Amino acid sequence: MFPYTRHRRLRNSQAIRSLVSETQLSVNDFIVPLFIVEGENVKEEIASMPNYFRYSLDLIETEVQELWSLGLKSVLLFVKAEEDRKDNQGAEALNPDGLMQRAIKTIKKAVPGILVMTDVALDPFSSFGHDGIVENGEIINDETADVLAEMALSHAQAGADFVAPSDMMDGRILQIRTKLEQEGYTNTGIMSYSAKYASAFYGPFRDALDSAPVDAKDVPKDKKTYQMNPANRKEALSETLADIEEGADIVMVKPGLCYLDIIRDLANEVDLPIAVYQVSGEYAMLKAAAEKGWLDHDSVMLEQLTAIKRAGASLIASYFAKDVAKLLKA
Numbered sequence: 001m002f003p004y005t006r007h008r009r010l011r012n013s014q015a016i017r018s019l020v021s022e023t024q025l026s027v028n029d030f031i032v033p034l035f036i037v038e039g040e041n042v043k044e045e046i047a048s049m050p051n052y053f054r055y056s057l058d059l060i061e062t063e064v065q066e067l068w069s070l071g072l073k074s075v076l077l078f079v080k081a082e083e084d085r086k087d088n089q090g091a092e093a094l095n096p097d098g099l100m101q102r103a104i105k106t107i108k109k110a111v112p113g114i115l116v117m118t119d120v121a122l123d124p125f126s127s128f129g130h131d132g133i134v135e136n137g138e139i140i141n142d143e144t145a146d147v148l149a150e151m152a153l154s155h156a157q158a159g160a161d162f163v164a165p166s167d168m169m170d171g172r173i174l175q176i177r178t179k180l181e182q183e184g185y186t187n188t189g190i191m192s193y194s195a196k197y198a199s200a201f202y203g204p205f206r207d208a209l210d211s212a213p214v215d216a217k218d219v220p221k222d223k224k225t226y227q228m229n230p231a232n233r234k235e236a237l238s239e240t241l242a243d244i245e246e247g248a249d250i251v252m253v254k255p256g257l258c259y260l261d262i263i264r265d266l267a268n269e270v271d272l273p274i275a276v277y278q279v280s281g282e283y284a285m286l287k288a289a290a291e292k293g294w295l296d297h298d299s300v301m302l303e304q305l306t307a308i309k310r311a312g313a314s315l316i317a318s319y320f321a322k323d324v325a326k327l328l329k330a
């Protein structure tokens with residue numbers, strides 16, 4: 001009872017605060033998302049993601065070498081497909097000599113130890129900007145899952161360590177796992193975007209890849225028939241348990257900050273590692289506020305990432321990964 005109990009004793013100096021800190025950010029926590037484009041000597045800043053870039057394959061080599069030297073050991077690859085390579089079936093996704101397949105090989109060659117994870121979904125290759133095949137105004141589930149399994153196999157064949165299906169079709173983890181096992185890729189991991197919400201925070205990412213759903217007749221204008229309703233909590237657990245049952249190695253909550261309750265729910269119920277994707281809109285929001293001088297960039301960045309980890313994240317995919325790694329090193 002007061003005055004003998006004084007909570008402030010444990011906050012009196014940096015030393016005691018560090019000693020009793022329950023949550024530590026480490027460079028080991030992070031996955032670095034990378035955007036890849038065709039061409040040579042391309043490093044273009046994404047307008048809605050200040051200080052974040054698309055790289056051509058020649059420049060990605062030095063970038064991953066730098067990440068590795070900062071202690072960042074995992075990357076998550078996204079490619080920006082050329083407009084004339086897009087169709088409704090996402091056929092380019094299966095091209096053994098496609099940009100993704102070449103990116104995997106280039107990065108593995110540049111830094112053999114780096115963990116290469118690849119995005120599996122049709123949207124960068126879809127002429128309609130959807131994660132699956134569109135038919136009569138709908139995203140057709142089972143046919144899409146078949147293509148996704150082929151896409152995952154193609155990434156594994158190119159040397160991907162983990163495939164990361166971000167599409168939210170039902171049953172695709174089972175399809176992918178079965179295909180990988182049948183073809184002998186028994187060591188290829190699956191990081192499933194298991195609780196992915198239909199969020200408005202993905203806007204800058206869709207700018208980065210030019211992958212937003214197109215405005216056309218008989219094409220759904222949003223992804224709400226496959227991504228989850230932000231109003232729902234229990235569904236996140238059943239989605240995630242199903243993906244685990246189907247063969248996921250790592251599960252995911254996406255986005256981060258608006259979904260801390262979901263992260264905590266899963267952390268309490270699930271034994272597999274839980275990845276959290278702090279998405280493009282979360283990055284853009286802080287960059288914009290910091291640019292205006294309204295928020296202190298580094299403090300808010302660390303506070304947000306600490307909150308995500310405190311909520312129960314075992315690993316975090318974040319556009320801030322490099323900034324954090326540099327800060328932790330300093």
Ligand code: PBG
Pocket residue numbers: 119120121122123131166167201202203204205206223278279280281
């Ligand atoms: C699409 C995909 C998206 C993101 C990762 N994979 C966007 C979407 O679902 O429309 C978003 C990542 C981000 O916003 O940083 N399969």
